[in-house]
Amino acid sequence: MQRFVHGFLLLPRCSLLALGGALDALDAANATLGHAQHSSLCLSLDGRPVRCSTGTKVQVDHGLADAPELQSLFILADLPLPDAARDGHARQLHPWLQERARYGMLLGGIGSGAAVLAQAGLLDGHRATLAWAQVPQLGDSHPAVLWSSRVYEIDRQRLSCGAGTASLDLLIAWLGRLHGERLAQALVGHFGLDRLRGADERQPSPVQARIGTGGAKLAEAVALMEANLGEPLPTEEIARLAGVSRRQLERLFKQHLDALPSRYYAELRLMRARRLLQQTGQSILQIGLACGFASGSHFSSAYRSRFGHTPREARSQRALAWRDEPDQPPSADSGRTESPP
Structure with missing residues (x-):
């Protein structure tokens, strides 16, 4: 019998809820199977406790370099990620992952x-997902990854999902593939779920949460906008694809979002532009084009009208904030190298 150490x-800032869902799924699988086939270890980059999104500090079993042999590694994260240029342990992470990937280790991403x-180059040519709002940003910086807005993705030796309860769906689905559908259904019942969300289901967006089930056409229209930020669709085309008239x-x-479609669409594009200015090194012109603005002057004018300053001023403010941030002292063992698998 094969045993798995995960x-x-x-x-x-990783999600405590997502961690709990994944660990609970493995524990419940052991109970259902009748033997401890799956064991779990919590790790950090340096072996010290990690402060999660709730502010709770989670004790870990090992630092990454000191971890025993693993059959899989799941990374729980939220943006922004640790900066490898300023964190010695983060700098070691990519080589560690790349080495294990060469040996066929199962690698997963939860939350972000x-x-x-993706940064380690281990998702190129794979389907992957993460928190829905971050998909456009990662799509721009890692175009070789087949990003989706689905609840979870299982593609060969790469698993991924958003935060929250998606980790429970992902682990149950993967365990079902490993041990059979009967186990998956037993876990669905164990956790009191109506059903297991399918791999083809999309993550709910804030718009869907606000309008509920009564605005399916509106949700479809917003999804079309979100999928076409770089090349905006005319309002008439969005209405046609959603199956309603422009007036409808x-x-x-107006009823659900208190805005005209064109105004809401422009807001989506500008919010994406602001995220790209803050979180990527793309040029201002590249960002403007990626967000559907035909020229730099058009982008600058629209951005200033919405946020009160130009994209160039926003980028300058970011650079000043970075310059003024105090350097973090390196940890005593930042130069430590990991042993080969």
Whole structure:
């Protein structure tokens, strides 16, 4: 009988709920199987406790370099990720992952964990997902990854999901593939779930949460906008694809979102532009084009009208904030190297 040791690498601000869901799924699988086939270890980059999104400090079993042999590693993270240029342990992470990937280790990303795998070049040509709002940003910086907005993705030796309860769906689905559908259904019953969310289901967006089930056409229209930020669709085309008239679409937007479709669409594009300015090194012109603005002057004018300053001023403010941030002293063992598998 094969035994699995699963590592869960916790990065700062990761979701405690997501961690609990994954660990509970493995524990419940052991109970259902009748033997302890799966064991779990919590890890950090340096072996010290990790402060999660709730502010709770989680004790870990090992630092990553000191972890025993693992059959899988799940990375739990939230953006922004640790800066490898300023953190010796983060700098060691990519080589560690790349070495294990060469030996066929199962690698997973929970929350924003897939972003770490993408940075290490380990998701190229794979389907992957993470928290829905971060998909456009990662799509721009890692175009070789097949990003999706689904609840979870299982693609060969790469697993990924968003934060929250998606980790429970992911682990149950993967355990079902490993041990059979009967185990998956037993776990669904164990956790009191109506059903297991399928791999083809999309993550709910804030718009869906606000409008509920009564605005399916509106949710479809917003999804079309979110999928076409770089090349905006005309309002008439969005209405046609959503199966309503332009007048009906405008009425839905006014009723549920208090905005005209064109105004809401522009807001989506500008919010994406602000995220890219803050979190990527792309040029201002590249960002403007990626967000559907035909020229730099058009982008600058729209951005200033919305946020009160130009994209160039926003980028300058970010640079000043970075310059003024105090350097973090290196840890005593930042130069430590890991042993080969």
